[in-house]
Amino acid sequence: QQQVKQSPQSLIVQKGGISIINCAYENTAFDYFPWYQQFPGKGPALLIAIRPDVSEKKEGRFTISFNKSAKQFSLHIMDSQPGDSATYFCAASIGGSYIPTFGRGTSLIVHP
Amino acid sequence: GAVVSQHPSRVICKSGTSVKIECRSLDFQATTMFWYRQFPKQSLMLMATSNEGSKATYEQGVEKDKFLINHASLTLSTLTVTSAHPEDSSFYICSARDLGSGTYGYTFGSGTRLTVV
Secondary structure, X not given: OOOEEEEOXXXXXXXXXXXXXXXXXOXXXXXXXXXXXXXXXXXXXXXXXXXXXXXXEEEOOEEEEEEOOOOEEEEEEOOOOHHHOEEXXXXXXXXXXXXXXXXXXXXXXXXX | OOOEEEEOOEEXXXXXXXXXXXXXEOOOOOOEEEEEEEOOOOOEXXXXXXXXXXXOEEXXXXXXXXEEEEEEEOOEEEEXXXXXXXXXXXXXXXXXXXXXXXXXXOEEOOOEEEEEO
């Protein structure tokens, strides 16, 4: 049973375009939603995160949109760059331990 | 920010031997660390929770006698893959959270690529 569903599995975007990755969850107890970025051969790194009390969070070119009623959240990468090419994982966690439950990941390729 | 160091980054071992992987929190203390396994093009699978000063907690389906975890100090956890076989070849990653940072995200090590030949 996949608790966090992520799509698409892969994404190809031209340089300067917008990359959008979507995630959905079922467990309403989740109260922290981070996104991790992973480059080949490296561990994931926390990119940006949101709590359910806000609908949007922006950090530079990265924005999380959160829809609590739909139990969905998404990552938008504006002005995508070749250096953004990586695998992105959405996650959800419950307060206390905040151990992340990961989505399956999205492989993003940004063509120059 | 919080830093988690993992060594070695790559290891090749012969079938039947044991391999130890170290995970250190460099600038914070971690009473709990986590070990993940990741297959190519797949998500991270939580293997076990490493608890300082007590036994590790293993996820369902993970052989505790195969994957020995020791958390001897507040900054060091080790994962030993015992009697390794080719099917144990994978990317192993540790993580921890700096409880004093005020954030809820986890910091991951750089991972260890294990190849059993």
